[in-house]
Amino acid sequence: MQPVNIGLLGLGTVGAGVVDLLSRNRSEITRRAGRDIRVTRAAVRNPDSPRDCDTTGIDIGTDCHAIVNDPDIDVVLELIGGEHEARDLVMAAIASGKHVVTANKHLIALHGNEIFAAADAAGVVVSFEAAVAGGIPIIKAIRESLAANHIEWVAGIINGTGNFILSQMMFEGVSFEEALADAQRRGFAEADPTFDVEGIDAAHKLAIIGSIAFGIPLSFDRIYTQGIRGIASDDIEYAAELGYRIKHLGIARRQETGVELRVHPTLVSEKALLASVEGEKNAIMVYGDAVGPTVYYGSGAGAGPTASSVVADLIDTVRMMSVDPKGRVPHLAFQPDQITHEPILTEPDFECGHYFRVQVADQIGVMAEITRALAEQQIGIEAILQKDPPTAEDDARVMIVTKPARERRLMKVLDHIRSLPYTREGLVHMRVAQFED
Amino acid sequence: MQPVNIGLLGLGTVGAGVVDLLSRNRSEITRRAGRDIRVTRAAVRNPDSPRDCDTTGIDIGTDCHAIVNDPDIDVVLELIGGEHEARDLVMAAIASGKHVVTANKHLIALHGNEIFAAADAAGVVVSFEAAVAGGIPIIKAIRESLAANHIEWVAGIINGTGNFILSQMMFEGVSFEEALADAQRRGFAEADPTFDVEGIDAAHKLAIIGSIAFGIPLSFDRIYTQGIRGIASDDIEYAAELGYRIKHLGIARRQETGVELRVHPTLVSEKALLASVEGEKNAIMVYGDAVGPTVYYGSGAGAGPTASSVVADLIDTVRMMSVDPKGRVPHLAFQPDQITHEPILTEPDFECGHYFRVQVADQIGVMAEITRALAEQQIGIEAILQKDPPTAEDDARVMIVTKPARERRLMKVLDHIRSLPYTREGLVHMRVAQFED
Numbered sequence: 001m002q003p004v005n006i007g008l009l010g011l012g013t014v015g016a017g018v019v020d021l022l023s024r025n026r027s028e029i030t031r032r033a034g035r036d037i038r039v040t041r042a043a044v045r046n047p048d049s050p051r052d053c054d055t056t057g058i059d060i061g062t063d064c065h066a067i068v069n070d071p072d073i074d075v076v077l078e079l080i081g082g083e084h085e086a087r088d089l090v091m092a093a094i095a096s097g098k099h100v101v102t103a104n105k106h107l108i109a110l111h112g113n114e115i116f117a118a119a120d121a122a123g124v125v126v127s128f129e130a131a132v133a134g135g136i137p138i139i140k141a142i143r144e145s146l147a148a149n150h151i152e153w154v155a156g157i158i159n160g161t162g163n164f165i166l167s168q169m170m171f172e173g174v175s176f177e178e179a180l181a182d183a184q185r186r187g188f189a190e191a192d193p194t195f196d197v198e199g200i201d202a203a204h205k206l207a208i209i210g211s212i213a214f215g216i217p218l219s220f221d222r223i224y225t226q227g228i229r230g231i232a233s234d235d236i237e238y239a240a241e242l243g244y245r246i247k248h249l250g251i252a253r254r255q256e257t258g259v260e261l262r263v264h265p266t267l268v269s270e271k272a273l274l275a276s277v278e279g280e281k282n283a284i285m286v287y288g289d290a291v292g293p294t295v296y297y298g299s300g301a302g303a304g305p306t307a308s309s310v311v312a313d314l315i316d317t318v319r320m321m322s323v324d325p326k327g328r329v330p331h332l333a334f335q336p337d338q339i340t341h342e343p344i345l346t347e348p349d350f351e352c353g354h355y356f357r358v359q360v361a362d363q364i365g366v367m368a369e370i371t372r373a374l375a376e377q378q379i380g381i382e383a384i385l386q387k388d389p390p391t392a393e394d395d396a397r398v399m400i401v402t403k404p405a406r407e408r409r410l411m412k413v414l415d416h417i418r419s420l421p422y423t424r425e426g427l428v429h430m431r432v433a434q435f436e437d
Numbered sequence: 438m439q440p441v442n443i444g445l446l447g448l449g450t451v452g453a454g455v456v457d458l459l460s461r462n463r464s465e466i467t468r469r470a471g472r473d474i475r476v477t478r479a480a481v482r483n484p485d486s487p488r489d490c491d492t493t494g495i496d497i498g499t500d501c502h503a504i505v506n507d508p509d510i511d512v513v514l515e516l517i518g519g520e521h522e523a524r525d526l527v528m529a530a531i532a533s534g535k536h537v538v539t540a541n542k543h544l545i546a547l548h549g550n551e552i553f554a555a556a557d558a559a560g561v562v563v564s565f566e567a568a569v570a571g572g573i574p575i576i577k578a579i580r581e582s583l584a585a586n587h588i589e590w591v592a593g594i595i596n597g598t599g600n601f602i603l604s605q606m607m608f609e610g611v612s613f614e615e616a617l618a619d620a621q622r623r624g625f626a627e628a629d630p631t632f633d634v635e636g637i638d639a640a641h642k643l644a645i646i647g648s649i650a651f652g653i654p655l656s657f658d659r660i661y662t663q664g665i666r667g668i669a670s671d672d673i674e675y676a677a678e679l680g681y682r683i684k685h686l687g688i689a690r691r692q693e694t695g696v697e698l699r700v701h702p703t704l705v706s707e708k709a710l711l712a713s714v715e716g717e718k719n720a721i722m723v724y725g726d727a728v729g730p731t732v733y734y735g736s737g738a739g740a741g742p743t744a745s746s747v748v749a750d751l752i753d754t755v756r757m758m759s760v761d762p763k764g765r766v767p768h769l770a771f772q773p774d775q776i777t778h779e780p781i782l783t784e785p786d787f788e789c790g791h792y793f794r795v796q797v798a799d800q801i802g803v804m805a806e807i808t809r810a811l812a813e814q815q816i817g818i819e820a821i822l823q824k825d826p827p828t829a830e831d832d833a834r835v836m837i838v839t840k841p842a843r844e845r846r847l848m849k850v851l852d853h854i855r856s857l858p859y860t861r862e863g864l865v866h867m868r869v870a871q872f873e874d
Contacts, residue, residue, distance in 0.1 A: 031775035135728035137582030145574030148748030291572035291745035294735035308728035311585030338468035
């Protein structure tokens with residue numbers, strides 16, 4: 001069979017990883033795919049920059065549109081990242097009848113609805129396994145392997161930078177700022193870490209996960225997003241004493257009335273599998289009504305793991321190039337005319353356990369007042385810890401983990417506690433996730 | 438589009454789970470697959486037996502061959518289990534041009550080579566995700582998601598019964614016999630537990646994993662297989678003191694000279710993810726050269742999880758029914774003419790860490806002699822533990838964990854230790870797996 005010609009847009013870390021992997025494992029990949037897959041053209045900003053791969057046989061230029069329109073190119077591989085230019089190029093590739101593979105979560109989360117509609121109309125496939133959790137095949141797992149299930153929830157550590165920072169705070173006892181600086185030194189965090197530490201990168205990925213799990217349109221702008229900046233080492237310690245680890249999770253969860261899509265720091269029981277995922281690793285837990293809990297673990301970033309998913313998509317694309325579009329796996333797991341528009345719930349309707357820490361004057365009746373307020377809102381208590389604060393001798397710190405409760409009710413309790421005369425400033429609140437492994 | 442008609446062979450626990458799942462999640466499944474999937478005929482031993490599912494609309498009879506030859510049946514679902522009858526029915530279904538889905542590991546491990554050759558010749562697909570690790574999508578992960586990788590090794594807890602027994606021995610402090618009886622009471626183990634406790638069930642699964650990981654023919658009869666019968670509670674305790682858990686693993690691993698395919702009790706560092714997989718759960722770790730380590734966790738058995746994988750295969754089959762066979766995922770991950778015949782190594786060539794326990798007379802020079810014997814074979818020591826035995830006051834028990842070593846060399850050391858005048862009967866040896874999470 002004829003080789004398949006790939007046109008590569010962007011030859012940075014991931015692009016070089018793909019070229020290197022296709023060359024290193026060429027014979028095994030061809031043995032699996034049935035056809036040789038080769039990168040014949042690439043477009044880059046500066047053709048004279050040094051590359052992390054052998055570019056022999058690749059025609060390197062600067063014009064992305066020339067590649068997108070080249071009739072000899074069978075599949076366009078978009079690895080330039082970012083939003084607008086990538087969108088225009090992918091739409092142009094689709095318009096010229098080419099299949100597309102991309103690792104761009106930002107692009108898919110924001111423009112996926114438009115892109116998939118165009119691809120379905122043009123009879124081409126846009127693949128994006130590498131856009132979520134790097135080398136972990138979570139898109140295929142949810143979209144194909146769990147296709148028989150009513151997915152109840154998905155919860156994942158889907159930002160390696162954030163997880164690395166939290167692991168360092170836990171095990172090295174460093175502050176958030178020190179851990180972030182360490183992550184930047186090691187190349188796990190960008191110079192501008194906003195996307196990672198504010199939860200935006202995780203929200204991009206969660207938009208994709210939520211869509212394929214529930215058959216809803218990509219809904220990035222409806223995601224509740226909270227980052228890890230400002231998590232105190234104290235809370236990491238107290239959580240540990242209570243039997244929990246603080247993880248930054250993306251959670252997509254069904255309720256009767258709609259779906260929760262939320263990204264925030266979360267307390268996870270130290271016995272749960274997700275609690276033991278350390279450093280820059282990712283893990284995603286998916287709960288289907290038939291299969292029960294399943295977990296997928298691996299490297300969420302880096303040239304090799306990302307290239308692994310990109311090339312898997314290329315192999316799938318090659319296998320599908322002869323296929324009637326109706327027979328393909330739908331882009332968003334459900335057939336395009338079967339996407340539904342379920343309500344996406346906001347914070348007051350979230351339902352989960354809660355952790356809060358409040359500093360109060362150490363006097364009789366305080367704990368009674370706090371627990372009474374919880375009881376009044378019918379919120380059960382899972383664990384209570386009381387400690388002397390590092391300073392302020394006459395104060396006490398109270399840490400409480402509640403049983404699952406509607407967030408609206410918990411907020412009433414916290415408002416009440418804040419209003420009490422003996423309550424100090426700076427109440428800390430985090431959500432708790434209870435998982436059934 | 439026309440509904441797809443499934444002919445079901447066998448309506449036991451898994452069969453009822455499939456019928457129930459197809460009915461319960463009908464609308465979501467149709468939204469994903471693009472066509473309605475319905476079981477229209479089933480063949481059972483006794484049509485009057487009560488069923489665990491609503492069989493309305495299913496024509497239930499006793500003649501499997503009538504279903505296999507029914508022109509109105511699009512896909513045959515083989516769930517009768519066992520070897521010979523299942524083989525004949527699957528081969529007949531292929532001969533009549535029907536796609537097949539099966540959960541039968543025994544069948545695939547022993548007759549897969551013949552079955553896949555016939556299916557490729559007939560242009561039909563035989564799917565078997567449920568044959569390995571129940572609801573965990575490990576076949577698709579290795580065959581499709583990691584297709585860009587040179588797979589270095591796969592190691593998995595792939596027999597839930599065995600893992601349950603080992604967990605009970607660890608946490609309840611019971612003996613092997615007591616834990617087995619408990620597993621039987623709870624329905625995790627068959628009345629005749631031979632396949633589970635002797636490692637045969639795990640070897641069936643490992644044959645399939647090894648084949649799709651390395652592109653070699655199914656090689657069940659070449660697998661080194663050791664069960665969990667006879668593991669002493671003492672060794673579970675000592676292993677724990679040394680920082681290890683004993684797990685029953687299936688391991689497929691490349692060496693320069695060939696591949697290791699082995700099933701045996703294995704010490705795993707308590708820090709490794711696989712160590713924390715408890716009870717009847719399964720987990721498989723796959724190490725690819727590009728992606729690094731990945732882990733897949735979930736329920737390895739039961740009606741719901743197995744039905745989840747069976748119905749995923751049905752959905753894949755429905756999507757592929759319009760597809761050119763050349764474009765499909767190859768049965769054994771590699772194209773049929775690209776299967777190679779690598780040497781399969783035997784025990785002396787296995788390379789891993791080792792644990793051994795030996796009871797000796799407590800006299801000067803014994804430890805020196807044992808460690809000298811290891812050094813002479815160039816085997817490094819990872820950890821040493823010495824204990825008084827429960828009885829025999831003048832004896833000592835020595836437990837050693839070695840660094841990875843060729844098994845041939847370790848056997849020489851053990852033979853030497855056995856031959857020493859102060860060595861008692863009953864030296865215990867187990868292998869250790871070192872994983873990079």
